[in-house]
Amino acid sequence: MSEQPIVCDKAYYAKLLELQQLDFGLLELNLYLDTHPHDHHALQQFNYLAQQRMQCAQQFEMKYGPLMNYGHSFSGYPFQWPDTPWPWQV
């Protein structure tokens, strides 16, 4: 049976979308660079977005908890990784 719905505030969705947008740009550039490794301009964009992404993810995690497991994200006490929401719950 389905559990109680998990409610997140507007700011959560806005920050999540910002991160998804940055990650989309990075993924697209990554696949492009896989077949065009000598494109300077694309590589420049990739490294620029990677920097932006790092800041955005850090801001998201400060407010909403770790995005990644296995020590790729910091956690507050008690351990926040198992906390909801999981991606399909929002």
Next chain:
Amino acid sequence: MWVYEKKLQYPVRVSKCDPRMARYLAEQYGGADGELAAALRYLNQRYTIPSKVIGLLTDIGTEEFAHLEMIATMIYKLTKDATPEQLEKAGLGPHYVSHDSALFYNNASGVPFTAAYIQAKGDPLADLYEDIAAEEKARATYQWLIDMTDDVDLQDSLKFLREREIVHALRFKEAVEIIKEDRDQKKVY
């Protein structure tokens, strides 16, 4: 190794409980040209493909798992509030008696996933042409799925996935050219 990130690649919203669409979406979950088949196909082929395209197979294979999670989210959201009666009316009676509302790797007709859906020939061009065909078939399937629903939220996520198939096919076509160039260069002494 792989590390999980607790977010979807692209937002998935649905505007109503719709077990009928959930049933059709299974085609992209555990079907022949679905996301599971795609991820397993590319990540398995990469061990014997020329080094120049291993990165591409790794990255696209990994993205397919993000797509699998999006499809799972759609199916979950479309069925989580459905009663057994609603599931049965949508043709999911047999699914319900075996799985309740749990997800399962089968296609829209309920046929379980099989590794026979995917291939690895060891011949880089044969493998890449299969990958291009798989992307084109998945793109077509997404179009048929979009046509089957009037839920604009669901359509939005499906359109994103349809576009990704186009980009993947394009990158695989470039990989074919990279392999050919490499092969032709080796003939020059």
